[in-house]
Amino acid sequence: MTREDPQMKLRLPVDLKDRLTALAEENGRSLNAEVVRRLEESLEGELGGKRTAPVDDRTLDLFAETVAGKVVQALDEREKKRAKR
Numbered sequence: 001m002t003r004e005d006p007q008m009k010l011r012l013p014v015d016l017k018d019r020l021t022a023l024a025e026e027n028g029r030s031l032n033a034e035v036v037r038r039l040e041e042s043l044e045g046e047l048g049g050k051r052t053a054p055v056d057d058r059t060l061d062l063f064a065e066t067v068a069g070k071v072v073q074a075l076d077e078r079e080k081k082r083a084k085r
Contacts, residue, residue, distance in 0.1 A: 012020075017031075024034035 020034055020038075021031055024031045027034060029037070
């Protein structure tokens with residue numbers, strides 16, 4: 001993004017701005033970069049008029065940990081059954 005890109009004024013509720021500011025800090029971005037990234041993601045998620053909810057990194061990590069844990073548990077149980085044979 002450059003200084004030549006168009007600018008616009010935008011009113012946000014204080015709590016939303018605070019949440020976005022906190023997320024921007026967590027992600028190492030400026031507030032502007034955070035808002036632009038989130039808007040781009042929401043528009044990319046539109047397929048045939050249907051919107052898909054964006055999935056953040058924390059959700060993906062939690063999902064991976066949960067699924068990975070269950071896979072490991074299932075593999076351990078399978079190995080125990082095989083060992084008993």
